Amino acid sequence: CMDSIQVTLVQSFPDLSITTNQTPASCSITPDGNINVQATGGSGNFLYSSNGTTYQGNNSFTVADGTYNIYVKDGNxxxxxxxxxxxxxxxxxxxxxxxxxxxxxxxxxxxxxxxxAPSVNWFPTTGLTNTNSLTPTANPANTILYYITATLGSCTRMDSVKLNIWPAPVAEAGDNIDICYGISAQLNGSGGIEYQWSPDPTFISSRDISNPIVKPSATSIYYLHVKDIHGCRSLQTDAVTVKVTPSVKIFAGNDTIVAMNQPLQLHATETNNSGVTQWEWSAATYLNNPLIASPIATFPSPVVTAPYDYVYMVKGTTPAGCQGTDYIKIKVYQGPEIYVASGFTPNGDGKNDFLVPVPVGIKDLKYFRVFNRWGQMIFDTKDPGRGWDGRIRGIDQQTGVFIWIAEGIDYTGKLVTRKGASTLIR
Known part of the structure; x- marks a missing residue:
């Protein structure tokens, strides 16, 4: 069986409605934001909740920043x-x-x-002296972007700064240089727009240019720093060596005498090991090869005008172009012969004080002997550079005639014997 009845429902209270007002939170660690809830409709006696589980009679919630769901329940x-x-x-x-x-x-x-903010932190830490300072010192090797995070309570904010690195210029001091002693050299630097050379003592021009002039007395090393258009300085110096060849000192040999047509072996030497590799004699007359250190000279006749010498200059040159010169004088006589002056004046004035043999074309002086008028030998030597001083046992001899005899072997191997008389003059 089935039956029905019509019932009329009457809503006793209006629909429940919720509105809110929010107060933003600050940076405080303690929540200080606020949600104020207004409820209308319903039966009144409202209870409020921010989680749907726990309700309270107070319609105000103190909260941190965030998103919340608000719930209201009336008395029914x-x-x-x-x-x-x-x-x-x-x-x-x-x-x-x-x-x-x-x-x-x-x-x-x-x-x-x-x-x-009271605290900061930098990232990345590469090249920073203090990552918690507002003013850290940065020394990065490459371009880098640094981030700073500032913290105030629960609030943070970030900013960044980019340090772009200009590459340091590279100093180029130029090629090494070889110079002769007493000569200046010009350096040739490059790599920047400002230059600084060191050390100082041998510069004879400004050190702050790319091509200064130096005049070292010995081999020296010079160092170069440069700056570019940004003011950046080279990280390392570059070096250039200026090699100084010592003063070339040449010895052409002692002045000498020679017989006509006697081959004379000249021999030039350098006395300070400068490294001479080229030789040149001038004039080249009567030399078999003027471009060697030891040419052979052969003279057909003596010089008949003052100063009665053949004079040769020899020049030695190093690979660096350094040069030195010296001279030798050569008197040419008829010979082979042994010449002795017809007189001498041993008075100590430095002129003609000794009776000496002058062997011309003689390769070996066997002896030079002086005798008094009674035939007694009063002087004997084999040294052609040594002569009699006019004394016997330290006693000066008076004016008189003395006999001499000399013997030697000439450059061809023949025996040459000569004798004569010379007058001692007081």
Whole structure:
């Protein structure tokens, strides 16, 4: 069986409705944001909840920033909700890492950041002296972007600064240089627009140019630093060596005498090991080869005009072009012969004080002997550079005639014997 009855339902209270007002949170660690809930409709006696489980009679919630769901229940247990109520945060942190900048490779830079926050942190840490300072010193090897995070309570804010690295210039001091003693050299640097050479003592021009002039007295090394258009300085010096060849000192040999047509072996030497490799004699007359150190000279006749000498200059040259010269005088006589003066004056004036043999074309003087008028030998020598001083046993002899005899072997191997008389004059 079935029956029915019509019932009329009457809504005793209006629908429950929720609105909210939010107060933003600050940077405080302690939550200080607020949600104030207004409920209308329903039966009154409202209870409020921010999680749908725990209800309270107070319609105000102190919360941190975030999104919340709000629930309201009236006295009859009727419920309503308002979802995704946003409590914002006012971030009062201000931070400025300063503008991007350029620095030179190998240099440091002090960053000057500003903030109202009590603490900061930098990242990455590469090349920084202090990652928790507003003014750390940075020394990066390459271009880098640094980030700073400033923290005030629960608030943070980030900024960045880019340090662009200008590569350091490379100093080029130029090729090594060889010079002769007493000659200046010009250095040739490159790699920058400003130059600084060292050390100082041998520069004879400004050291702050690319091509200064130096005049070292001995082999020296010079070092160069440069700066480029950005003011960046080279990280390392470059060096150039100026090799100084010592003063070339040449010895052409002692002045000498020679017989006509007697081959005379000349022999030039350098006395300070400068490294001479080229020789030149001038004039080349009567020399078999003027471009060697030891040519052979053969003279067909003596010089008949003053100063009665053949004079030769020899020049020695090193691979660096350094030169030295010396001279030799050669008297040419008829010979082979042994010449002795017809008189001498042993008075100590330095002129004709000795009776000496002058062997011309004689390769070996066997003896030179002096005798008095009674035939007694009063002087004997084999040294052609030694002569009689006019004394016997240290006693000066008076004016008189003395006999001499000399014998030697000439350059062809023949025996040459000569004798004569010379007058001692007081």
């Amino acid at each position: 247990g009727c419920k309503d909700s308002l979802l995704s109520v946003l409590v914002p945060k006012i971030n009062s942190v201000v931070v400025d890492a300063e503008p991007d900048t350029f620095i030179c490779e190998g240099t440091s830079y002090k960053i000057n950041a500003t903030t109202n």
